[in-house]
Amino acid sequence: MTTFGYRVMELYVTPLRKPDDRVPFTEPQATTGLRSAVLKVIEDASSAGQKDDGKSIYTRISVVKESGWGILLTAQGGDYGERREIFDVESGNPDDPPREIKLSDAVLKDFHILFIIPPYGVSGLMISEVRGRSHLTAPICAMLNSRLRQYGICIRLTSDLVDAQAWSEFLSDEGVGITGVELVQSTRSADRTAFTQENVKSARLQLSLVDGSEVKRRILSAVRAMRDSNKPPKLAGIVGLRGFKDEDFDEQQVITVHDGRQRKIDVTSSWPRFTYPIDTDEPISAREFVEAVISTAKIALDNLNVDLSAQWRPKILD
Template sequence: MPLHTIGLLDVSILHNQSDQEVHPSNFGPNQTDFFDEWESYLEHVLRERGVRAGERYFTVERKRARKEARERLCELDYGHFGTRRRVRNAVNGEHVSDIDAGEVPSDPLRLLLRSPVNGTRAFIAHEVVGRASVVGVLAPDLKKWFQKRHNGYRLEIDYVEDADAWNDFLDGSTLRELTFVAHRRADGNRAGRPTTEYYDVRPVRGEALPQNWLRRLRSDGHLPASEVLSIGVDDGDIDETRIVVQKNGRRRTIAIGADWPRFTWEIDPGSNQRPGDQQFYDVARSLIGDLLSRLNIDA
């Protein structure tokens, strides 16, 4: 998995009674602008000295605005606390210090909010480092804070599910693994608990599975296990088919027939270095700009 990627969030505001979406740039009796509310939320986080949820924690490290573009940029420090850890010098192996249970080893994660004047959507591009993402803590806290301030309205935050991005990735990808999953109840299992069996198909090292299988899975949404496996398996027993595809060294896992998994976009393909601010925000602006263009929203 690439070290640094970008995920996209779709932000909308709904009127509780009517369930109608309202314009984030002008809603409620005071004609509130979500562009300004986001700034107020970040200030709230700073006053509260960060947000804690379980063993997860984040705070605002720095922020700035580009009001003419209706953009707000910020960097959040995010991490886990509660487990005593050590810091060692990777050159000589010496024990340098300890991280206390109340301290947080954190990742600096950048975000860009774009809140157009028109339309009923705002978008947030957020940095993901490996699997570290602040969204699981930030989104529920932001919604709770918003609800307290705006009686009669609620904030909805969803991941952008981009089928086009997935199709672009699958074009030119190779099929690296194929797994059929079957859930059964064993005859001798008195409790009647189901058992799960996995049938894995992998290529010879350095090769790929037949490309025709991937084409059939994309076009038909199905590939009979009986045509692939050398052992006798009833196709009716197969409940799920998973594939691992690879493109330009990047692997992704997909469950066929299910909703697309969350897609994250590489910032600097092939690099494990932290991208500079300019590169991160340029890629974030490009992704949000493409999204606004597809939705015919004039920024």
């Protein structure tokens, strides 16, 4: 069953080849500000899709709506370049011949993306719908940046601040439990301890923890402490793993459960990307997507010190 959610990223703009110099949203002067420039390039991009031959991904924008500070896209994306067949699993009729998907056919899914771009300041938001692990953040940004070059600028994204806040609130919830630890070793060198001397690509060690155990409490405390220090906990030492050090692993993940949903937190370096769940088992409409994300958007904008006006909130009708 597909899980639905969304990611929130701070959006800012810099000149080309100057990633540390933020441009005020009142620019570019060729338009009436960044929001107008982004809306224009989005409308230009919606007339044609874009292929990524390196990753065999095709992306297109099918619907554009705007309201308040918001620009809402319904984008479609999917892969191509592999011959496949379609079969109706509901009917299961073996007499129905499968329909062919050709090498040049892209299998597309809809994704909602909401841009919130204030008329002033240097910080806005890009909120992307996530289905399972799929989202169109990168290809849509690449599509828009190729057209924003005419203004000498490009969109950049960071989620450090908004994700750290989200993880902090998540881990502060007393209903969050720790069920296990996963340690992954995917590179080999002469001075590293290895699970085996055989030639293997990677090895994964999963430890399931006993409810109410001291080690479980230590892990939860260490992960929560990461909110303030932003330093990863040393899980191999905490669980008492013999013969291995934390440096022997390329990934260290804490397995959590909340409201029956399992979630893995990769604590190897800083905070991982946070995905907010949407409580649905079916694709949602554009209006429903905006309603699902808007309260989180307000909190994120407040944390970014964006001065909200009475007209900031996008109101999207289906």
